[in-house]
Amino acid sequence: MSEFVYLFRTTEAEQREAMGEPEQARRSMGVWMEWIRDLDARGKIKDWGKPLEPKGRVMRGKKRLVTDGPFAESKDIVLGFMVVEAKDLAEATELASGCPMLDGAGSVEIRPVGAMPA
16 A cells, blocks of 8 residues: 545635635535545545645745745645555545545645655
8 A cells, every 4th residue: 555645725715615604614524524534434544634724934945035825826725635545546546536625626636655765
Protein backbone atom coordinates (compact mmCIF):
# COMPACT_ATOMS: atom_id res chain seq x y z
CA MET A 1 0.00 0.00 0.00
CA SER A 2 1.09 3.56 -0.70
CA GLU A 3 0.11 6.83 0.96
CA PHE A 4 -1.64 9.68 -0.83
CA VAL A 5 -2.46 13.17 0.40
CA TYR A 6 -5.79 14.72 -0.49
CA LEU A 7 -5.71 18.52 -0.54
CA PHE A 8 -9.21 19.96 -0.45
CA ARG A 9 -9.52 23.20 -2.43
CA THR A 10 -12.35 25.61 -3.06
CA THR A 11 -13.00 29.31 -3.37
CA GLU A 12 -13.87 31.53 -0.44
CA ALA A 13 -17.30 32.17 -2.00
CA GLU A 14 -18.02 28.44 -2.32
CA GLN A 15 -16.95 27.84 1.28
CA ARG A 16 -19.25 30.64 2.51
CA GLU A 17 -22.13 29.14 0.52
CA ALA A 18 -21.56 25.65 1.95
CA MET A 19 -20.97 26.76 5.55
CA GLY A 20 -22.78 30.11 5.82
CA GLU A 21 -26.10 29.16 7.42
CA PRO A 22 -26.00 26.90 10.51
CA GLU A 23 -28.37 24.32 9.01
CA GLN A 24 -26.42 24.22 5.74
CA ALA A 25 -23.15 23.87 7.68
CA ARG A 26 -24.62 20.93 9.65
CA ARG A 27 -25.71 19.22 6.44
CA SER A 28 -22.34 19.82 4.77
CA MET A 29 -20.43 18.46 7.76
CA GLY A 30 -22.76 15.46 7.95
CA VAL A 31 -22.05 14.52 4.34
CA TRP A 32 -18.30 14.96 4.91
CA MET A 33 -18.33 12.78 8.03
CA GLU A 34 -20.30 10.06 6.22
CA TRP A 35 -17.67 9.95 3.44
CA ILE A 36 -14.77 9.96 5.93
CA ARG A 37 -16.33 7.24 8.10
CA ASP A 38 -16.84 5.08 5.01
CA LEU A 39 -13.14 5.44 4.08
CA ASP A 40 -12.17 4.68 7.68
CA ALA A 41 -14.39 1.58 7.81
CA ARG A 42 -12.66 0.34 4.64
CA GLY A 43 -9.26 0.81 6.29
CA LYS A 44 -8.21 3.57 3.89
CA ILE A 45 -7.59 6.45 6.32
CA LYS A 46 -3.95 6.76 7.33
CA ASP A 47 -4.32 10.22 8.92
CA TRP A 48 -7.62 12.07 9.32
CA GLY A 49 -5.73 15.29 8.64
CA LYS A 50 -6.82 18.69 9.84
CA PRO A 51 -8.73 21.68 8.55
CA LEU A 52 -6.53 24.63 7.67
CA GLU A 53 -7.19 28.27 8.46
CA PRO A 54 -7.74 30.41 5.35
CA LYS A 55 -4.98 32.86 6.23
CA GLY A 56 -1.27 32.23 6.16
CA ARG A 57 1.94 33.27 4.52
CA VAL A 58 4.19 32.09 1.72
CA MET A 59 7.98 32.41 1.90
CA ARG A 60 9.99 32.22 -1.33
CA GLY A 61 13.54 32.29 -2.57
CA LYS A 62 16.94 33.09 -1.20
CA LYS A 63 15.77 36.50 0.01
CA ARG A 64 12.99 34.79 1.98
CA LEU A 65 10.33 37.10 0.53
CA VAL A 66 7.17 36.76 2.61
CA THR A 67 3.73 37.39 1.11
CA ASP A 68 0.25 36.93 2.48
CA GLY A 69 -1.27 33.68 1.37
CA PRO A 70 -1.22 30.79 1.20
CA PHE A 71 -3.20 31.37 -1.97
CA ALA A 72 -1.57 34.54 -3.26
CA GLU A 73 -1.44 33.21 -6.84
CA SER A 74 -4.85 31.56 -6.95
CA LYS A 75 -8.43 32.22 -5.99
CA ASP A 76 -8.58 28.71 -4.52
CA ILE A 77 -7.88 28.13 -0.87
CA VAL A 78 -6.72 24.86 0.65
CA LEU A 79 -9.29 23.99 3.32
CA GLY A 80 -7.54 20.95 4.71
CA PHE A 81 -5.90 17.66 3.99
CA MET A 82 -6.16 13.93 4.65
CA VAL A 83 -3.78 11.01 4.13
CA VAL A 84 -5.18 7.78 2.71
CA GLU A 85 -3.69 4.41 1.88
CA ALA A 86 -4.32 2.94 -1.55
CA LYS A 87 -2.58 0.42 -3.77
CA ASP A 88 -1.91 3.02 -6.47
CA LEU A 89 -2.89 6.41 -7.85
CA ALA A 90 -5.88 4.90 -9.66
CA GLU A 91 -7.36 3.56 -6.42
CA ALA A 92 -6.61 6.83 -4.58
CA THR A 93 -8.43 8.69 -7.36
CA GLU A 94 -11.41 6.34 -7.13
CA LEU A 95 -11.60 6.82 -3.36
CA ALA A 96 -11.53 10.61 -3.80
CA SER A 97 -14.46 10.48 -6.21
CA GLY A 98 -16.86 10.26 -3.27
CA CYS A 99 -15.59 13.51 -1.70
CA PRO A 100 -18.41 15.98 -1.01
CA MET A 101 -16.12 18.81 -2.16
CA LEU A 102 -16.79 17.61 -5.71
CA ASP A 103 -20.54 18.31 -5.41
CA GLY A 104 -19.77 22.04 -5.61
CA ALA A 105 -17.00 24.04 -7.25
CA GLY A 106 -14.27 22.48 -5.12
CA SER A 107 -11.52 20.07 -6.04
CA VAL A 108 -9.42 17.34 -4.48
CA GLU A 109 -5.74 17.33 -5.35
CA ILE A 110 -4.39 13.76 -5.05
CA ARG A 111 -0.66 13.57 -4.40
CA PRO A 112 1.47 10.48 -3.76
CA VAL A 113 3.58 10.77 -0.61
CA GLY A 114 7.22 10.36 -1.58
CA ALA A 115 9.90 8.57 0.40
CA MET A 116 12.59 10.62 2.13
CA PRO A 117 15.99 9.98 0.56
CA ALA A 118 18.33 8.07 2.84
